[in-house]
Amino acid sequence: MSTAPLLSAHNLSIGFQTDEGLVMAVENVSFQINEGQTLGLVGESGSGKSVTALSVMRLLPVRTARILSGEILFHDPQKGETDLLKLSEEEMQHVRGNLIGMIFQEPMTSLNPVKRCGEQVMESIIWHKKSNAKDARQKVIQLFEEVKLPDPDRTFRKYPHELSGGQRQRVMIAMAIACDPLMLIADEPTTALDVTVQKNILKLIGELQLRHKMSVLFISHDLGVIHEVASHAAIMRKGKIVETGEVKQLFRNPQHPYSKGLVACRPKTNNRPVHLPVVADFENPIQNKDAFQPALENPEDRRKRHEKLYSQPPVLEVKSLKAGFVTKKNFMGKPRDWFYAVNDVNLQVYEGETLGLVGESGCGKTTLGRTILRLFEPNEGQVIYKGKDLANLKKDELRKLRPRIQIIFQDPYSSLTPGIQVGNAIMEPMKVHGIGKNDSERKQMITDLLLKAGLEEKHYHRYPHEFSGGQRQRVCIARALALKPDFIICDESVSALDVSVQAQVLNLLNDLKREFNLTYIFISHDLSVVKYMSDRIIVMQNGRILESGEADKLYNSPCNDYTRKLIQSVLSPE
Numbered sequence: 001m002s003t004a005p006l007l008s009a010h011n012l013s014i015g016f017q018t019d020e021g022l023v024m025a026v027e028n029v030s031f032q033i034n035e036g037q038t039l040g041l042v043g044e045s046g047s048g049k050s051v052t053a054l055s056v057m058r059l060l061p062v063r064t065a066r067i068l069s070g071e072i073l074f075h076d077p078q079k080g081e082t083d084l085l086k087l088s089e090e091e092m093q094h095v096r097g098n099l100i101g102m103i104f105q106e107p108m109t110s111l112n113p114v115k116r117c118g119e120q121v122m123e124s125i126i127w128h129k130k131s132n133a134k135d136a137r138q139k140v141i142q143l144f145e146e147v148k149l150p151d152p153d154r155t156f157r158k159y160p161h162e163l164s165g166g167q168r169q170r171v172m173i174a175m176a177i178a179c180d181p182l183m184l185i186a187d188e189p190t191t192a193l194d195v196t197v198q199k200n201i202l203k204l205i206g207e208l209q210l211r212h213k214m215s216v217l218f219i220s221h222d223l224g225v226i227h228e229v230a231s232h233a234a235i236m237r238k239g240k241i242v243e244t245g246e247v248k249q250l251f252r253n254p255q256h257p258y259s260k261g262l263v264a265c266r267p268k269t270n271n272r273p274v275h276l277p278v279v280a281d282f283e284n285p286i287q288n289k290d291a292f293q294p295a296l297e298n299p300e301d302r303r304k305r306h307e308k309l310y311s312q313p314p315v316l317e318v319k320s321l322k323a324g325f326v327t328k329k330n331f332m333g334k335p336r337d338w339f340y341a342v343n344d345v346n347l348q349v350y351e352g353e354t355l356g357l358v359g360e361s362g363c364g365k366t367t368l369g370r371t372i373l374r375l376f377e378p379n380e381g382q383v384i385y386k387g388k389d390l391a392n393l394k395k396d397e398l399r400k401l402r403p404r405i406q407i408i409f410q411d412p413y414s415s416l417t418p419g420i421q422v423g424n425a426i427m428e429p430m431k432v433h434g435i436g437k438n439d440s441e442r443k444q445m446i447t448d449l450l451l452k453a454g455l456e457e458k459h460y461h462r463y464p465h466e467f468s469g470g471q472r473q474r475v476c477i478a479r480a481l482a483l484k485p486d487f488i489i490c491d492e493s494v495s496a497l498d499v500s501v502q503a504q505v506l507n508l509l510n511d512l513k514r515e516f517n518l519t520y521i522f523i524s525h526d527l528s529v530v531k532y533m534s535d536r537i538i539v540m541q542n543g544r545i546l547e548s549g550e551a552d553k554l555y556n557s558p559c560n561d562y563t564r565k566l567i568q569s570v571l572s573p574e
Helices: 047-058 088-097 117-129 134-148 152-157 165-177 195-212 222-228 247-252 255-263 279-283 299-309 366-373 394-403 421-434 439-452 457-462 469-481 499-516 527-533 553-554 560-570
Strands: 007-018 021-033 039-042 065-076 080-083 100-103 183-187 214-220 230-239 240-246 314-330 335-349 354-358 381-385 406-410 487-491 519-524 536-541 544-550
Touching: 007 047, 021 039, 021 047, 021 065, 021 240, 039 047, 039 222, 047 065, 047 183, 047 214, 080 240, 100 165, 100 222, 117 134, 117 152, 117 165, 134 152, 134 165, 134 366, 165 195, 183 195, 183 553, 195 222, 214 222, 214 240, 222 247, 230 247, 230 255, 240 247, 240 255, 255 279, 255 499, 314 366, 335 366, 354 366, 354 527, 366 406, 366 487, 366 519, 394 406, 394 439, 406 469, 421 457, 421 469, 439 457, 439 469, 469 499, 469 527, 499 527, 519 527, 527 553, 536 553, 536 560, 544 553
Parallel strands: 039 214, 039 230, 100 183, 183 214, 354 519, 354 536, 406 487, 487 519
Antiparallel strands: 007 021, 007 065, 065 080, 230 240, 314 335, 314 381, 536 544
């Protein structure tokens, strides 16, 4: 093995030309990756992680990106040490895919939707290895077997939309390693995947790295993921690397305030702070001394609260609920076969409770939440909310009840209209349901809500694209609160957020719950988050409830093998 690093960046600075001038994205970044090593690059959205990775591949937009200084040295076996920034586009085409492979963050947008998956992987092999179509096809089948895709021949012929998120990511991994590269760049390859799928993907990348003797640059905002896959890590903050070191030492004893904040703000599985620490607390330690020793919830207080909570009648009862999709129709167009995403579900929710709902993608969590709200029509069963069966209410009666029960959707960007200012988006349902005497009063109410949600008065006139992911989620929370609900379903509302932003949103949800005496159903695939937020947890699989119980008891002593599997898949730097 060569003693020289396979890849090293020195004093790399990158800016983007905007209407307001040059905006710095990366400043004086230096790091190195040795042969066979995995380096984790950690930081929040906007910290410069992906820009750094794309600069290695020379995939930054030519019109706006400016590489202002630095060099990226790569040890090419044939040409020796080469500065990738000085290569021509033709020379870089030899590097991309052939010497350095890349797994992009979102496989659905990285794969061509109108080309079969196998053909897309073949392209790289034919281009770089000068293979004929028959040999390339055989190689792709072998790759699909290697990345453990089910029925490789059939998967070869499928289009991206016909695969699950985890399967699409495996196709991307097959594409990245198709030409046996020396190095693999993995840019957030497991973001928003289920914990079990995530763990399988990480295990797969580890196995492939050993088998193919690759180096890996692994980018993530999730410290648990980095702790699982990397030997060394570099932590980025606002375009700069603030701390580097061995992963275990870095997470056990971080030195920089930002690193301390990142490690502390993820919900722990062994305790429950009243408020999760946030990064800002550690960056202003004089004003926020409690961040280092956050107050923990008293178990006896929790027990007494639960005793009182569960002594009252439930505010919501779901009885024998079924909701499904037609899979076959007869020649007259009438349904013949059904797939039940929610299959004979029974549950109760109590006023002031947070009920956690966990399970893998496709288990029926979201369908159950939407069926409760009648956003999806049930096939059978009852949804009794405060004595009224929502499943059988007429449209006019349901419309009157809608303000009381709200939902915060998983993707805040697609649930906001791009061309409408967020203030007007919040005001629209208020007008429909007659909340506020006039627009002036409604505007004042919205401003108060934005402030409560941790935003500013000036944000009223901004459009969704002008906000970060965490800010958009706060807008959606403000919109849900605008109708003064009693009951809110949070559908994966923090699943794709940075851990630091996630902590802020979780704190906000808990503060609002206490202030307005809200009741939540909290849907997520992240068991550490659900355990922190919930009074009780329900575990779903294949449309049915497998297990339920008090959050700590279920987490510490699960009865079902599937629940144990979910808990064992939780990745934590603890």
